[in-house]
Amino acid sequence: MNMPKNGLKREPRLACALTLVLALLLPLGLAHAAAPVQEKVQLTAPETVARGDAFVAEVVSAEPMEGATFFWRGKRHAVAAREVRDVAGAAPVWRAELMLPAPLGEKAQSLSLGACAGKECKQPEATRKVGLYDRKRPVQRLTVDKKYVAPPPEEAARIRRDREKVAAALAQRLPERQWELPLDRPVPGTVSSLFGLKRVFNGEPRGMHRGLDLRGAQGSPIRACADGVVALVDDLYFSGNAVYINHGDGVFTSYLHMSKPLVKPGEHVKRGQVIGLVGATGRVTGPHLHLGLVVQGESVDPQPLLAPAEQVKPAPAAGGEKK
Ligand SMILES: [Zn+2]
Numbered sequence: 353m354n355m356p357k358n359g360l361k362r363e364p365r366l367a368c369a370l371t372l373v374l375a376l377l378l379p380l381g382l383a384h385a386a387a388p389v390q391e392k393v394q395l396t397a398p399e400t401v402a403r404g405d406a407f408v409a410e411v412v413s414a415e416p417m418e419g420a421t422f423f424w425r426g427k428r429h430a431v432a433a434r435e436v437r438d439v440a441g442a443a444p445v446w447r448a449e450l451m452l453p454a455p456l457g458e459k460a461q462s463l464s465l466g467a468c469a470g471k472e473c474k475q476p477e478a479t480r481k482v483g484l485y486d487r488k489r490p491v492q493r494l495t496v497d498k499k500y501v502a503p504p505p506e507e508a509a510r511i512r513r514d515r516e517k518v519a520a521a522l523a524q525r526l527p528e529r530q531w532e533l534p535l536d537r538p539v540p541g542t543v544s545s546l547f548g549l550k551r552v553f554n555g556e557p558r559g560m561h562r563g564l565d566l567r568g569a570q571g572s573p574i575r576a577c578a579d580g581v582v583a584l585v586d587d588l589y590f591s592g593n594a595v596y597i598n599h600g601d602g603v604f605t606s607y608l609h610m611s612k613p614l615v616k617p618g619e620h621v622k623r624g625q626v627i628g629l630v631g632a633t634g635r636v637t638g639p640h641l642h643l644g645l646v647v648q649g650e651s652v653d654p655q656p657l658l659a660p661a662e663q664v665k666p667a668p669a670a671g672g673e674k675k
Pocket of ligand 1: 642
């Protein structure tokens, strides 16, 4: 159906025949195949993303737009748009942004991202290919109390309940976006353990490290990475004293191993607000903060989204993780 237009001018009979064919195809929704493809919305996203990272996709419209819908990994995500003026006096544009995950386990070499204008639209009006690549994720060997490698059978029910509580917290919806990038650093300490490390506890492989460990002295303050609503405060078997914050539009942060949480579920918190104190509760080798970032249900690396460390002197290697 890719008949060039100039073919129509030269051959009136052919043009008639084509018009007839088009008229027959129109009800089938195939007529657009003959026209040059023009995307109705302006969609931007990075060309490549590391597996384990999150990225921000954006739809911009010069026309008023209540929101946008994004299509990623078989799911539909509708978000509200904001009216913004980049320069004082300039005409406004409507911008809808969504944070999306490129999960560690994603096998595809590239994925298609789609978007359409509006919160109810059902089909992408623009698509982009996002290439995926791997970062090096070394193995980390740690020694912890053996109850965290082979939990006693009587703890099985508690561990299961913990998982259910976290899943329920991460299922909470907050339609208004509260996050801004970069995320605030929750503690000034440097990184002691990267996201995505393959971990071996007491000689036994135990999956991936699904967060970022930051050095912090026992009892030092932990600050919220962004505005949000506290989704969970609990003492969990592996995570110890944990606080989960919902930042809206499917973005959550978690702060584990606290000595003391200082917020309650349902509480609204502001970026930079102290939400707890650094500790060594749960499966740890010493006091530190484990910072988690969950985007649309997938754990991703918080580090690329954190504000750069300022005037932070690297702490001695002893902080947090015994190796
Ligand atoms: Zn950790």
